[in-house]
Amino acid sequence: MDTMTLRRILQAQYRFGEFPCDNIDPANKEYFESMFRMEPMERIDAYMAMTPEVRSQYWSYWTDVRHRL
Secondary structure, three states, rough: HHHHHHHHHHHHHHHHOOOOOOOHHHHHHHHHHHHHOHHHHHHHHHHOOOOEEEEEHHHHHHHHHHHHH
């Protein structure tokens, strides 16, 4: 993820506060937010270690973030 994308995501978080993804476990949401601070290879490893259910929540979260940018 490049710096500009990360900056836009952080601006969206500031602007909109909490993301209204009802199907996301709060602990998972914190983890997804922490993934933005990971190195690219760490992020890939974290994604690969997710169960299908958590991956689904991850994509719901990411889709919500992208729509807010």
